[in-house]
Amino acid sequence: MPNRRSFLKDIGIAAGATLLTSSCFAIPASQTASHKKLRFGFITDLHHLQFGKNEQARIKSFISSVLKENPDFIVQCGDFCRHTNSDEIMAEWNRFKGPKYHVLGNHDMDFCDKATIMKFWNMPKRYYSFDKDGFHFVVMDRNFLKKQDGSLVDYDTSNWGPFAWPQRSFTDQAQLDWLRDDLAAAQFAVIVFMHQPVFLSDFYQETGNADDILKIFDQANLNATRKKTGNKIAAVFMGHDHDDRHGQRNGVHYFIMNSASYVYTNSGAHYYKDPLYAFITLDPAGILTIEGRSSTYRDQTPDVVRARFPTRISNHKVGF
Structure with missing residues (x-):
């Protein structure tokens, strides 16, 4: 983490996103007649025990809110916890x-x-859909990771x-x-849902083969538009x-979603x-709403960090 973030985080690169071609769409009425609104809880980058910090209180706060809100499901978007000394997190x-x-x-x-962390989480597959x-x-x-000979190897x-x-931050061909x-x-x-961003990130050197993924997304939406089907990609959530x-x-x-815990500079x-x-x-009907939580910095934080990095996940209401 320190090596990855230290280059760009403190030089004040603007946080504004480039807005490219957009087209809102709604799911065809034939596919929505029996469907209700769906609601899910989202958390990312908890980083339990990173820098020795126990994050049980943070996950407890999230789950307590989840139990009150009773969403249809919950998802954590990576950098959650290690496979040892994390039983309380999973509890x-x-x-x-x-x-x-x-x-x-x-x-x-x-x-x-x-395989080890997936077993600890009871995560059957490393990529999947539902x-x-x-x-x-x-x-x-x-x-x-991409080796010098062009082959890929799992993070391990x-x-x-x-x-x-x-x-x-590469994705395998399979x-x-x-x-x-x-x-x-x-x-x-x-x-x-994916951990490493393929769009909007300042860390352009760490996007791996993001272009391959974006081309697949672009083609999928182009095909859906031509065929007038309702299976367009509406949103991508990243941490x-x-x-x-x-x-x-x-x-x-x-959407790049903020860490549950901290920013590193x-x-x-x-x-x-x-x-x-x-x-x-x-x-x-074609509306996505994000209700995010806000906070403040807990310790002495330089003004340049406070000005650049928001302590929030912003609220949004957008058409898709």
Whole structure:
């Protein structure tokens, strides 16, 4: 984390997103007649035990809100916890008895391989999709390193250390092929979850083969438009950057969702007093609403950090 973030975080690069071609759309009435609004709880980048910080109180706050809100499911978007000394985190997570979904983040493999953390989380597959109440959800795994010979290797026990930024955050070809087929077969509007951003990020050197993914998204939406079907990609939710951003590209809403815990800059980790998370509502009429949480910095934080990095997940109401 320190090596990755120290280059750009303190030089004050603007947080504004570039807005490209957008086109709002609603799901065809034939596909919405029996569908209700869907609501899910979202949290990302908890980073339990990162820098030795126990984040049980943050996940407890999130789950307590989840139990009050009673969403249709919850999802954590990566960098959640390690496979040891995290039983209390999973105990809190499992207080919610409804459907729960995991996304692999890079730091989840700081001390183990993917299979180990997936077993600890009870996560059957590293990438997958599911349908829920008239929406199609896709979970991606972007945790591959590109070797000098062009081959990819899984993130495994901090093995990314020797790799320079351009070799990180790749997605394997088998998954890209699956993604293309999965989107083509989807029957409903699509929501995507991934840890590392493919759009809006300042860390342009750490986007791996993001262009390959964006081309698949673009083609999927172009095909859906031509065929006048309701399976366009509506939104992509991303973590990793510990930032709060929204932008559109070719009809897709992209959201970088802020960390539940802190932002890291050259001056160190600056923790939020209260945890950040969100509840997201999908209306089959074509409206996406984000209700985010806000906080303040907990400790002495330089003014330049306070001015650049918001302690919130912003509220949004957008058409898709």
